[in-house]
Amino acid sequence: MAAEERTASEKADFKRELTEVVPHLRAFARGLCGRADMADDLVQETLLKAWAAQERFQPGTSMRAWTFVILRNAYLTDMRRNRFRGEYDETVAERVLTAPAGQEEPIHLSDMHRALLTLPPERREALLLVGAGGFSYEEAATICDCAVGTIKSRVGRARAALNAMLADGNIPKRSIDDNAAHRAILEELDDVAAGQGGSRN
Amino acid sequence: MSSDTPKNPQRVPAGGPHPGSGSPGKGKDPDWASGLRRLYDSVVEEPLPDSFQDLLDQLDTKK
Numbered sequence: 001m002a003a004e005e006r007t008a009s010e011k012a013d014f015k016r017e018l019t020e021v022v023p024h025l026r027a028f029a030r031g032l033c034g035r036a037d038m039a040d041d042l043v044q045e046t047l048l049k050a051w052a053a054q055e056r057f058q059p060g061t062s063m064r065a066w067t068f069v070i071l072r073n074a075y076l077t078d079m080r081r082n083r084f085r086g087e088y089d090e091t092v093a094e095r096v097l098t099a100p101a102g103q104e105e106p107i108h109l110s111d112m113h114r115a116l117l118t119l120p121p122e123r124r125e126a127l128l129l130v131g132a133g134g135f136s137y138e139e140a141a142t143i144c145d146c147a148v149g150t151i152k153s154r155v156g157r158a159r160a161a162l163n164a165m166l167a168d169g170n171i172p173k174r175s176i177d178d179n180a181a182h183r184a185i186l187e188e189l190d191d192v193a194a195g196q197g198g199s200r201n
Numbered sequence: 202m203s204s205d206t207p208k209n210p211q212r213v214p215a216g217g218p219h220p221g222s223g224s225p226g227k228g229k230d231p232d233w234a235s236g237l238r239r240l241y242d243s244v245v246e247e248p249l250p251d252s253f254q255d256l257l258d259q260l261d262t263k264k
Binding site: 015018019022023024026027028030031040043044047048051108109112113115116127128131132133134159162163166 | 231232233234236237238239240241242243244245246247249250252253256257260261
């Protein structure tokens with residue numbers, strides 16, 4: 001199968017596809033962890049891991065989906081080591097999330113991002129994959145290693161939560177700072193990590 | 202060296218074919234749904250920091 005040494009041209013293909021997918025990895029990472037600097041660290045870690053594991057990539061399949069799995073696992077591991085606090089950095093967000101000029105939008109991107117970051121991680125990632133990344137439910141389920149129905153339910157709950165926050169203008173100020181909320185997030189993460197197929201322990 | 206890409210017949214562009222085209226579920230999205238896609242796209246379209254190209258360049262030297 002895909003376990004043999006790669007030829008030079010296959011390696012070149014792999015690297016080109018990996019390079020093309022970097023902007024998407026950055027976007028996914030930023031949505032997950034909320035801070036541009038940490039997100040980029042995560043992407044770099046992902047690139048190194050992907051390169052080291054390249055013989056497990058099946059040429060012709062989606063590089064984006066494959067690398068998202070790596071990024072997601074790295075994120076969950078780092079989260080559990082408490083490297084990401086889920087903090088929302090206002091300055092970075094303001095700088096990064098400015099809307100394109102000349103385009104007035106009813107929703108500010110910074111509001112959007114803040115609301116997104118209040119979602120429990122597994123709902124956030126599901127919504128990011130389907131609603132922002134354009135993955136199908138089936139692809140998202142593969143990336144998250146769970147059932148399609150689970151993804152649908154997570155996306156549905158995430159949408160309902162965002163509807164409540166954004167449509168009603170009820171965006172939490174900085175609820176991420178709140179200790180209880182933070183603890184709740186970490187507890188949910190345990191569940192997520194536990195459902196991850198037992199790659200550790 | 203001349204045989205270009207033995208496998209990989211039609212490579213899909215990194216973005217995939219459907220940038221949120223048919224977000225599955227329903228036909229009508231709330232206002233924030235386009236904001237979510239723009240949030241993602243705004244990062245995708247950012248110029249890549251040099252550190253990434255540096256890292257990619259270094260990959261070849263590691264085995």
